[in-house]
Amino acid sequence: MVLKKPVNVKNIKGSFESTVQGLEIMKYNYKVIKAYEIDKNEILSQKSIVFYPLRVFMKHDGETEKEHILECLSVVEKIEDTDYYFLTVEWLKKIYQTSEYEEFVEEEIYMSSALYKEPYEKGREEGIAEGLQEGETKTLARTTIKFLIKKFGIIPDDLKESIQKLDVPTLEIIIDNILEYESLDQIKKYIH
Template sequence: MKIQNPHDKFFKETFGNVAVAKDFLHHYLPQNIMQVIDVNTLEPQKDSFINEELQENFSDLLFKVNINQREGFIYFLFEHKSYTSKTTAFQLLKYMTEIWEAKMKKEDVNELPMIIPLVIYHGKNNWNVKTQLGDMIKGFHDLPSDIQSYIPNFEYLLYDITRYSDEEIKGHAQLRILLTIFRDIFTKDNEGLRESIYRAVSYLKELDDKQTGLEYLETLMRYIFSAGKNLTSSEVDKLMKRIETTYPEGRDVVMTLAEGFREEGMMEGLARGEAKGEKQALVKTAIQLLTKRFGKVPEDLKDEIAQLDTVTLGVVIGDILEYKKLEDVKKYIR
């Protein structure tokens, strides 16, 4: 049941909803930009420009929108890693170039659409990287402005969620839930995260449509169980009881998900236990056979044997009769 990339899924399931994306733009875009954007023309695009290698740390969403009465795009880059990236402006330049190339190739046009890049970040550390491409180019700011005009430069809009207070998190229920949980998923301990979950779940009561609330509660809890700290069984119980009080309509949803993840966690624990038990048995067998063949085995060698994986331990045991001296076993250690 665990999601392979929960940050990506939670981000796209929420921001992929045009109403939520509009809500974000309305509350967080600078007013001068909002004056030239027609949010009623906002339309999600299927394209993604993040390569496979970077998908663990980045997600993206592209929206077509009229900018100053012409077709343009808003590009969301979501960074879901625990540290800031110095190359963000450069990455954005590559993605923007790919958007333009795709547009020209698909529609055979010679003019490029406007693209406004936005970066959303929720790592453990505050964002400490400047937001202009020129800041990455050595000596750029020392050049006269007429020379700078020959060198590519742009600035992206940055939203460092880690800095937002509860009062600064604005918008309708789904947007406030996402920003609250993204803000706290890396930075709060289990108790603090539980309090954030209770607050987020309470926002669901603002939704008029019960089915929408239940569906988004499931989206939220799948994210929590997949991306959150390793919640203990007792912590999950506390979570369920509080949610039953805060949002009783979601009791069955939370209970079903909690049981599923509990069972999965037990199976994972059992598998780890079985693997650990198998390895301990192999270590014990290897040391016993070496002791029987060569006499006392030094403690440091025992420790080194205990660090071997199960496959290597099996080889060590299988070759014991071929060893001429105790030191022969070290070829598998070194």
Template sequence: MSYESRPQAYDETIRVLEQKDYRGIAEFILPAVKDADEITPEPVKLSIPDMREVDYLARIKLKKEDFILHIEFESAYKSNIEMQKRMLRYYTYIKWHNDLPIYQVLVVLKKPPRLKNIIGGFKSTVQDMDVMQYQYKVIKAYEIDKYEVLKEEQVVLYPLRVFMKHEGESEEEHIRECLAAVETLPDADYYFLLVECLKKLYEKGRYEKFVKEEIYMSSILYKEPYEKGLEEGKIKILIKLLTKRFGVLPAELKKKIEETDINRIDIMLDEVLDYKSLEEVEQYIQ
């Protein structure tokens, strides 16, 4: 099986995890949040053309203090200056729309290959006057022991364990252990999301043979694009799944699928692993 990129961007992986357990992510970043009186996700759509959406934003009420928690996850850290500018632009935009204090955190997933120190902020001085001091917290995921996450049963972080420290394990052992940790979870989405994270670290040939196809394909995230209501996206996924199982589809059958009612397409996506032959598919859409 080939695990090509799905219609969604990698950034959606983080947002899906946020939807599953936004409080769990906040507690990982800021342990004191466990005692928070209230945590409310703050949906924000950036209107800046060259800026991607924020990864995580929530309003937190903790010990009578209200503030905004903003988290960015970065898997391709290139330079301190570039990241400082990006985080500052996020800060400015969030501040423009909200007067609460902002606690910013950058989670670096992969260790930068050509950068010794990651600096979370900067200080500007002009004519001996300090005109600005800007700072955000930096968490290096690759320095976190992945087994601590497992010990604390922080399930929402399981897909991100692939980026974490795994001393004493070979690359193969690490991949197999991370996959094994999610394969028995009731929610197959975590398995799908972990594979998406593997794609950011390794070439396909290094992990593909360890992925269990039946679990990966059972995730709703595999069957449907992240952006809901895209009927064409669902039809393309169904055709791709059927092609993987039975080979290139006859042109006539492919046309019938493209003309099939979307409700029936949804049912076929749910049952795609149960079809024994293309004849069964043809019988269903007659």
């Protein structure tokens, strides 16, 4: 399916052939569907819901861009599965400037889509896990520095900074062996 009319391509073929030394190796025939040549109302009359989000690319003779955008959104707004609304908005983003469509988007419908929620939720969960890990690392680094100060007294700032950059397993090793260290040089072997 070709969504937008290509600028530099004159003829889009419906087949592919590959030959090696005059022998036919592969031959594929396929139908080229040019979305930009389909009347968007045809899709509605056929009730081809799966193509509703692609209607933004289709012919919309007699409508302004604003009317076209509003009509495409209003059709998918009525569908129970909000993923269609989400996909329509995503396609609008690809072909129109933000100011041309954004004011018409119903954020509540858009954000209720599973396609919106899944990456958002995953990113949120990863962010929380990352934050917890970062917090654990900072706490262990502070604890390590406190123990080293108690054992050796003043610690150089560059060593403190290096300790704060260490990962959790390395910090745990240092803390576990703190009583065995006789000098700060033994700590420096963990700093790369």
